[in-house]
Amino acid sequence: QVQLVESGGGLVQAGGSLRLSCSASHVTFRNAAVGWFRQAPGKEREFVANINYRGGSPYYADSVKGRFTISKDNAKNTAYLQMNSLKPEDTATYYCATRIGGPSRTKDNYDYWGQGTQVTVSS
Numbered sequence: 001q002v003q004l005v006e007s008g009g010g011l012v013q014a015g016g017s018l019r020l021s022c023s024a025s026h027v028t029f030r031n032a033a034v035g036w037f038r039q040a041p042g043k044e045r046e047f048v049a050n051i052n053y054r055g056g057s058p059y060y061a062d063s064v065k066g067r068f069t070i071s072k073d074n075a076k077n078t079a080y081l082q083m084n085s086l087k088p089e090d091t092a093t094y095y096c097a098t099r100i101g102g103p104s105r106t107k108d109n110y111d112y113w114g115q116g117t118q119v120t121v122s123s
Helices: 027-032
Strands: 004-008 012-013 018-024 030-041 046-051 068-073 076-082 091-102 117-122
Touching: 004 091, 018 030, 018 091, 018 117, 027 030, 027 091, 030 076, 046 068, 046 076, 076 091, 076 117
Parallel strands: 012 117
Antiparallel strands: 004 018, 018 076, 030 046, 030 091, 068 076, 091 117
16 A cells, blocks of 8 residues: 655745655655645645656646646655745645556546645735
8 A cells, every 4th residue: 555645835925935745655656657736625626737657747737837846756755846936826735646657637547645735825
């Protein structure tokens, strides 16, 4: 059973930065694509970014393109989401997820999920 643990969330002012981490417990992480999703209260969980198993071909939602950077370090079994120029509308619980195969923007295509980390951006 793969276990994913997100960390790095918190409260930040608009324009600030946070780096989220997603640590995996199992070696199969290095063969898995990673996706980051977020869910605000009362809203559907939405795609943020994904990356392939090698840590290449990053892809971003239009709402975060140019501000967020996804990366993956297979030696550390960890993926990251660097978030810059944060806006109040980025406030949400952020989740990482993994799947064996190519990266996907569809949450139902992911096999394992973390418990989420809260990001709150104040105006």
